[in-house]
Amino acid sequence: xxxxxxxxxxxxxxxxxxxxxxxxxxxxxxxxxxxxxxxxxxxxxxxxxxxxxxxxxxxxxxxxxxxxxxxxxxxxxxxxxxxxxxxxxxxxxxxxxxxxxxxxxxxxxxxxxxxxxxxxxxxxxxxxxxxxxxxxxxxxxxxxxxxxxxxxxxxxxxxxxxxxxxxxxxxxxxxxxxxxxxxxxxxxxxxxxxxxxxxxxxxxxxxxxxxxxxxxxxxxxxxxxxxxxxxxxxxxxxxxxxxxxxxxxxxxxxxxxxxxxxxxxxxxxxxxxxxxxxxxxxxxxxxxxxxx
Amino acid sequence: xxxxxxxxxxxxxxxxxxxxxxxxxxxxxxxxxxxxxxxxxxxxxxxxxxxxxxxxxxxxxxxxxxxxxxxxxxxxxxxxxxxxxxxxxxxxxxxxxxxxxxxxxxxxxxxxxxxxxxxxxxxxxxxxxxxxxxxxxxxxxxxxxxxxxxxxxxxxxxxxxxxxxxxxxxxxxxxxxxxxxxxxxxxxxxxxxxxxxxxxxxxxxxxxxxxxxxxxxxxxxxxxxxxxxxxxxxxxxxxxxxxxxxxxxxxxxxxxxxxxxxxxxxxxxxxxxxxxxxxxxxxxxxxxxxxx
DNA sequence: GCAGATATCTGACTTATGTCAGCTATCTTC
DNA sequence: GAAGATAGCTGACATAAGTCAGATATCTGC
Numbered sequence: 001x002x003x004x005x006x007x008x009x010x011x012x013x014x015x016x017x018x019x020x021x022x023x024x025x026x027x028x029x030x031x032x033x034x035x036x037x038x039x040x041x042x043x044x045x046x047x048x049x050x051x052x053x054x055x056x057x058x059x060x061x062x063x064x065x066x067x068x069x070x071x072x073x074x075x076x077x078x079x080x081x082x083x084x085x086x087x088x089x090x091x092x093x094x095x096x097x098x099x100x101x102x103x104x105x106x107x108x109x110x111x112x113x114x115x116x117x118x119x120x121x122x123x124x125x126x127x128x129x130x131x132x133x134x135x136x137x138x139x140x141x142x143x144x145x146x147x148x149x150x151x152x153x154x155x156x157x158x159x160x161x162x163x164x165x166x167x168x169x170x171x172x173x174x175x176x177x178x179x180x181x182x183x184x185x186x187x188x189x190x191x192x193x194x195x196x197x198x199x200x201x202x203x204x205x206x207x208x209x210x211x212x213x214x215x216x217x218x219x220x221x222x223x224x225x226x227x228x229x230x231x232x233x234x235x236x237x238x239x240x241x242x243x244x245x246x247x248x249x250x251x252x253x254x255x256x257x258x259x260x261x262x263x264x265x266x267x268x269x270x271x272x273x274x275x276x277x278x279x280x281x282x283x284x285x286x287x288x289x290x291x292x
Numbered sequence: 293x294x295x296x297x298x299x300x301x302x303x304x305x306x307x308x309x310x311x312x313x314x315x316x317x318x319x320x321x322x323x324x325x326x327x328x329x330x331x332x333x334x335x336x337x338x339x340x341x342x343x344x345x346x347x348x349x350x351x352x353x354x355x356x357x358x359x360x361x362x363x364x365x366x367x368x369x370x371x372x373x374x375x376x377x378x379x380x381x382x383x384x385x386x387x388x389x390x391x392x393x394x395x396x397x398x399x400x401x402x403x404x405x406x407x408x409x410x411x412x413x414x415x416x417x418x419x420x421x422x423x424x425x426x427x428x429x430x431x432x433x434x435x436x437x438x439x440x441x442x443x444x445x446x447x448x449x450x451x452x453x454x455x456x457x458x459x460x461x462x463x464x465x466x467x468x469x470x471x472x473x474x475x476x477x478x479x480x481x482x483x484x485x486x487x488x489x490x491x492x493x494x495x496x497x498x499x500x501x502x503x504x505x506x507x508x509x510x511x512x513x514x515x516x517x518x519x520x521x522x523x524x525x526x527x528x529x530x531x532x533x534x535x536x537x538x539x540x541x542x543x544x545x546x547x548x549x550x551x552x553x554x555x556x557x558x559x560x561x562x563x564x565x566x567x568x569x570x571x572x573x574x575x576x577x578x579x580x581x582x583x584x
Numbered sequence: 585g586c587a588g589a590t591a592t593c594t595g596a597c598t599t600a601t602g603t604c605a606g607c608t609a610t611c612t613t614c
Numbered sequence: 615g616a617a618g619a620t621a622g623c624t625g626a627c628a629t630a631a632g633t634c635a636g637a638t639a640t641c642t643g644c
Contacts, residue, residue: 005418009404012421013490033630051591060632065593087591087640112301120520121428126297128420129304135411200303259447325600342622352602357623379610379621 012132030103035059037104039067043077048090050079076100130225134197138229143238148185148192148206156194156204160221164282167258172282184208188247190215191242195222195231202226205235207242207251213242214250220262223284232265240291249291252285304424322395327351329396331359332385332501335369340382343372368392380554422517426489430521433489435530440477440484440498448486448496452513455572459550476500482507483534487514487523494518497527499534499543506542507535512554524557532583541583546575 030037042053051113055097068091071077076097082088093101116122134141145155157174164172185192190209200272209215217239222231243251252274255262263285271287322329334345346356360383363369368389374380387391408414426433438445449466456464477484482501486493494515501507509531514523535543544566547554555577563579 005408005414006401006404008418008422008492009407010400010491012425035631043409060634061592062594062634064634069593071357075466082591083641085591085641104599109298112298115427116297118430125423125427126300128423130300131417131420132424133304135407135417138410198303200300326599346622352604353622354604354624355602361623373610377611377621381622 002193030100030107035063036067038069039064040071040076040097040101041104043071043091043093044098044105047080048092049082050089050091053091058096062213071097129227130200130202130223133200134202134223134226134229141195141202141226141229141231142232143193143195145233145238145242146192146194148180152194152201153192153204156221157206158203159223160219163221167284168256169258184210187242188246191239191246193235193238193242195226195235197226203231203235205239207239207246207248209243209248213248214252215246215248217251217253220253232262233269234270240289244291251289251291252277253287254278254280255285255287256283257285309510316457322392322399327355328359328362329472331356331394332363332368332389333396335363335383335385336390336397340384341374342383345383363389419517420487422492422494422515426494426515426518426521429489432522433487433494433518434524435485435487435522435526437530437534438484438486440472441474444486444493445484445496448493448513449511451515455513460548460574461550476502479534480538483531483538485527485530485534487518487527489518495523495527497531499531499540501535501538501540505540506544507538507540509543509545512545519553524554525561528561536583543581543583544569545579546570546572547577547579548575549577 032040036059039053039059040054042227047056049054050064050068053059054061057064059067067288068077068079071091072079074096077091079089079091082090118123119125139250161172161174184190185206185208188209189211191207193205193207195203203221203226205220206218207215208218217236220232220235222235240251253266253271254277255266257263266287266289269289271289274288276283276286324332330349331345331351334348339345339348342356342360345351346353349356360369360371363383364371366388367386369383369385371381371383374382405428405486410416411417453464453466475496476482477500481503483499484499485499487495495513495518497512498510499507500510509528512524514527531561532543545558546569547558549555558579558581561581563581566578566580568575568578
């Protein structure tokens, strides 16, 4: 069984490296070496700081310098000293550079679309890819404080609501839970965090504050494909850190018996059950935790 | 939805290329450039013919020549003119080469094992990897005529029986279906085919002959992860070709109503239903097809 | 303002990889 | 056995990628 498993993983590696050789070569086909294309891509993704690019792509200082010069020579980027530290340099796309970047994006998109079109069960394929990507990329999952009214936040909330609808016998209607107040999820009252894996949101948590010394944890969500990787713990830790930094000493949350893994996790991490503290129709379990 | 799908595929590509950069570098760490290691690997996998290696790895004739020379210099391989065409050369591993090849294999295995160990749901991860690998590698699925008593054949049969057990209400007992007669699955009576995706068996079919002008199709199996890729058609085509080359003009098969996709496929590809022609307890549908 | 740290750049070098034309030995066909 | 095809080898060259030791400008802490 184990040796069969290893054979399967190795087959996967072969299949994927062969294919992603082709995927990477979508960066080619525009008459530019891979290294140069990768840097252009990094700048296009908003990585302007030279040091940041170097770090992200793992390039030598001298090598990156030459690549930047080459992109400048092509008229695709301009570099200038950073405003707050003249030793540092920042790179920005020129108009031609933005066009070229977009051309690479379009190529990548077309490539991805092609894989989808050729598969009989695209949804199953996507789910499998998500699972694999989360597993392989678990060390690269990062949790960022985000705008609770942003596009990614809405993406997370919709998946969270969909999950609740599946779990609850009676379904779930986001409207009944009351309208959200984004200010309560933003500093100085509260905070909002999204967990990203290579740019895809795969989890979130709200710290909903009222300007008092207690706050609520809401909408703790982890994507199916990322379950079991300890992401819920990390999100909760981020929320608790934020709470402490806002002078909040007590957290509360409500939940439902149809979410037993969550309840088990709360009990294991210092939460204790308390009486109902709101009249929300969905929750039937209420927890509290003292911080600090 | 579509643009979300594309984002997910691209995230997958990023995650996997980053990780498989690490995977490929397991080929490194032994003080040998990737190209050289790949050739050593190809020879270790039984690719002795120089032209075959060149084709498989997509290398330039001159480049491969130099790499072979370098491996010879290290004492890992020997090359000699081919017995039946002295222009061609064949490469073989020396003892030191076999050891070095094994060292690479062990590294790859350890790397794969490591991925498994770190995941909370290894079986789900493997299933997802299989699905992705079959999808990406569908152009590289090849069907080979194999020994029906070999290790891979037994692997396929076990998965086939497991599938039937799941499908049939009353389960499935391979013993009741009668003992296999390997000679009937080998030329000149019959034939046996396995579909391989990067070395992993993902489908099979038996052409079971009796030295007469009709034969039976048995154990047509396609792995879950490879459904929908047209593999059953390709396996059947291989079996039909083999039948024609053996002078067989009529094929028969039996199946069960719990395998509706298979029955639908038979009806669409020239098979017509006939009365029961054996007393096997499991089948309840019987088909025939005229070839040529 | 000075010492030491930091960020980037330049030049000189190496290695890996790929390309191509021409060479030699061998095979196939007539 | 001669003509042309084929397989692999060699030499000459090109490019991509990476390494490393200074050089230069700037920042930070004292």
